Amino acid sequence: MYRPRRSVAVEAEKSDTERWLVSYADYMTLLFALFVLLYSMATMEREEFKKLQDTISKVFVEATDKKEMGIQGQSVQPDIHPQSDFELYGSGLEEATGPTLLADNAKLEQIDSTKLGSPLAAMQKDINRALRSLVESDLAKVTLDEDWLTIELSSGLLFSSGSASSNSSASAVMTELTAILKQTDNFMRVRGYTDSVPIRTEQFPSNWELSVARAASIVRLLEQLGIAPQRMAIEGYGQYSPFAENTSAQGRSQNRKVVIALSKYAYEPVIVETPEQAEPETSAEQVAEEAAQQEQNKVRVIRLPHGGIRITTRPPEPGEEEPPIQEREQ
Secondary structure, three states: OOOOOOOHHHHHHHHHHOOHHHHHHHHHHHHHHHHHHHHHHHHHOHHHHHHHHHHHHHHHHHHOOOOOOOOOOOOOOOOOOOOOOHHHHOOOOOOOOOOOOOOOOHHHHOHHHOOEOOOHHHHHHHHHHHOHHHHHOOOEEEEEOOOEEEEEEEHHHHEOOOOOOEOHHHHHHHHHHHHHHOOOOEEEEEEEEOOOOOOOOOOOOOHHHHHHHHHHHHHHHHHHOOOOHHHEEEEEEEOOOOOOOOOOHHHHHHHOEEEEEEEEEEOOOOOOOOOOOOOOOOOHHHHHHHHHHHHHOOOEEEEOOOOOEEEEOOOOOOOOEOOOHHHHHO
């Protein structure tokens, strides 16, 4: 059967009309890959973007002093404003709630207006340098966190066994520390710790009294060396806040210590202005009245007409005369 042969021109024209499909397919493939990439990026960075969005919202809310606004969530930037008294006064046996420990000092209750003290990182370097030999001998340890710089000192370095009277080593160590602490105004808390070995003496019925007495002894020593007592506070934890297990001699040795904790906040002296008492103004009438009163109460020696004398505070009567001053003195 005869089939008509298509010309070369017809074949070329059909090939040119279908070439756009190649470019279209490439374009769709690239576009699909782009959207897949964007979707994967959005899924991976959703949490980070949420944190960034929260941070930006908080910054603008704090700048305009508007509360309870913005998107709530976890922020990548920590809140630099303390919301309780926990950071200022540290942790204890229980979580810090309610008013501040020093309730009679109104200045300390306004935590938002409390100024920062000397940088803790700089003090850590100076203290490590001053106590280098003790740190290398494991008799002292200096640690730093966000709010506190703690100086742990072994009780065996400061006191005799079962005693709260500081020895010569304690005086030497506190002298080194005082040279650094005098240049700062940070709050200080001196904490006493003991092991679990019971003590029952007339002076210390339990480890509570021993830990507090040792902390108080260090505070008195620091005060004698020139540290302002308003900066310091005493804490006693007894055997109930151990650093290690009390089952071994090494653990008990680690639990017997005195810790000096330096806060990042500074003590601000409260200046009480006493009003000056104004001197009462003396008028001319008051001066005249006082002169008349003095003249009335003046003791007089009056010569009587018959030759006698009378000693009285009344003025002379008619016929009586008051002798001159020189004559009376004779």
